[in-house]
Amino acid sequence: xxxxxxxxxxxxxxxxxxxxxxxxxxxxxxxxxxxxxxxxxxxxxxxxxxxxxxxxxxxxxxxxxxxxxxxxxxxxxxxxxxxxxxxxxxxxxxxxxxxxxxxxxxxxxxxxxxxxxxxxxxxxxxxxxxxxxxxxxxxxxxxxxxxxxxxxxxxxxxxxxxxxxxxxxxxxxxxxxxxxxxxxxxxxxxxxxxxxxxxxxxxxxxxxxxx
Amino acid sequence: xxxxxxxxxxxxxxxxxxxxxxxxxxxxxxxxxxxxxxxxxxxxxxxxxxxxxxxxxx
Numbered sequence: 001x002x003x004x005x006x007x008x009x010x011x012x013x014x015x016x017x018x019x020x021x022x023x024x025x026x027x028x029x030x031x032x033x034x035x036x037x038x039x040x041x042x043x044x045x046x047x048x049x050x051x052x053x054x055x056x057x058x059x060x061x062x063x064x065x066x067x068x069x070x071x072x073x074x075x076x077x078x079x080x081x082x083x084x085x086x087x088x089x090x091x092x093x094x095x096x097x098x099x100x101x102x103x104x105x106x107x108x109x110x111x112x113x114x115x116x117x118x119x120x121x122x123x124x125x126x127x128x129x130x131x132x133x134x135x136x137x138x139x140x141x142x143x144x145x146x147x148x149x150x151x152x153x154x155x156x157x158x159x160x161x162x163x164x165x166x167x168x169x170x171x172x173x174x175x176x177x178x179x180x181x182x183x184x185x186x187x188x189x190x191x192x193x194x195x196x197x198x199x200x201x202x203x204x205x206x207x208x209x210x211x
Numbered sequence: 212x213x214x215x216x217x218x219x220x221x222x223x224x225x226x227x228x229x230x231x232x233x234x235x236x237x238x239x240x241x242x243x244x245x246x247x248x249x250x251x252x253x254x255x256x257x258x259x260x261x262x263x264x265x266x267x268x269x
Contacts, residue, residue, distance in 0.1 A: 021227045188244075
């Protein structure tokens, strides 16, 4: 599905009147940053479950999702920077959207570093969950940064509730790319969480019977 | 909507001078995702091997 979206977007979608062909980065950049935020939101829900109901699995999912979140946020930042060179004439600008996305990337790394710095894994799970909940404040800031501040970054091109500002010939491959990347990240998340759950529960009877 | 935008491979690679930006993003991005999958699969195998070894020795 992701390949369909990308082939459609790269080879068949029309050229943009202002940006030329550089806009084709959108089919990787927009899905990446959408999931960069969604993965963190998912981690925040898991963190709440871990703190309130002491669900162990929720902490395992946070730890498994964080590297994937960091990876996809890096791709979002990288693709945005490369797109900025022909479009804005610069690969980096300390504007609100770009800076808040960089903070998101640092948050992912912070979550992983914090968890890795404790030998007591239960304590690490708890503190990691608290940090994730504190960091969730950044998500609405990223989302609204283009509305609250005057940024170099353009406002959102697509919207869940309202109408989208891009032509259907570009919108459809973009939506397919978003769904395709979503499925790909879910399968990566399943693989990643499987290995982490097995490693954390390796002394349990069910794991010994399962492997 | 389904008309090919480029006539040949050279045009696809060049993309009106923007090919270097577009293709570098896709190349780096896809490589990172593929490496992530390979790492995840290797980790599962490593953990399973450790557990099997532990099972066999106990």
